[in-house]
């Protein structure tokens with residue numbers, strides 16, 4: 001592992017080749033649950049049949065971290081147009097990307113158990129992020145953004161955003177080790193991930209806002225999450241106006 005210049009937003013670097021190495025070591029669709037690989041069983045299991053490898057994330061040379069912190073602001077209006085897949089991938093990588101050969105990820109996790117799952121809701125698709133190999137499993141489905149808006153008590157920003165990153169969780173992954181602290185740890189981890197995503201959005205010159213005021217059951221139903229998986233936080237994101 002090599003260090004970048006201090007202050008760069010991408011501090012921990014694993015050469016992009018790592019994604020390929022890890023992808024090679026993982027099953028076709030990364031089925032089943034593993035800390036490094038995530039699970040394709042979320043949001044409908046077999047419905048997520050199409051697995052797409054995302055463009056390699058940028059891990060160097062971005063906006064300096066101190067500048068991104070200074071410039072980050074909640075923004076609730078968006079310009080026209082969908083985000084390119086590479087940009088979506090960069091946001092997902094900032095949240096849960098694999099950044100070490102042992103499977104550790106961009107955001108810290110209690111005991112390295114990784115209870116969080118990331119989804120992206122676009123105008124026409126729901127994508128489930130598979131950290132190992134930097135891939136997404138894709139389900140074609142329109143109208144999920146408006147369902148999420150309803151679950152977010154009608155907040156316009158959720159329905160208007162070209163993309164909504166859904167931070168979901170499987171708290172059960174933490175229960176055996178952490179018992180009654182599991183739910184609190186999930187919330188703490190979601191905060192880490194959301195901030196990474198928001199800083200990446202700032203560094204990528206995007207508009208984004210964290211949305212925590214949601215009906216969790218309604219949001220889980222909107223995305224089609226399986227039992228035991230819940231929605232913690234949303235990050236509507238898109239081009240700046």
Ligand SMILES: Cc1cc2nc3c(=O)[nH]c(=O)nc-3n(C[C@H](O)[C@H](O)[C@H](O)COP(=O)(O)O)c2cc1C
Pocket residue numbers: 072073074075076155157209210211212213214
């Ligand atoms: C836990 C949490 C929940 C939030 N929920 C919402 C929300 O439901 N809707 C919204 O528009 N903004 C939400 N926000 C964004 C805050 O309104 C925003 O961070 C605050 O006004 C400070 O502005 P700034 O983010 O530009 O610094 C939330 C922020 C946090 C930390």
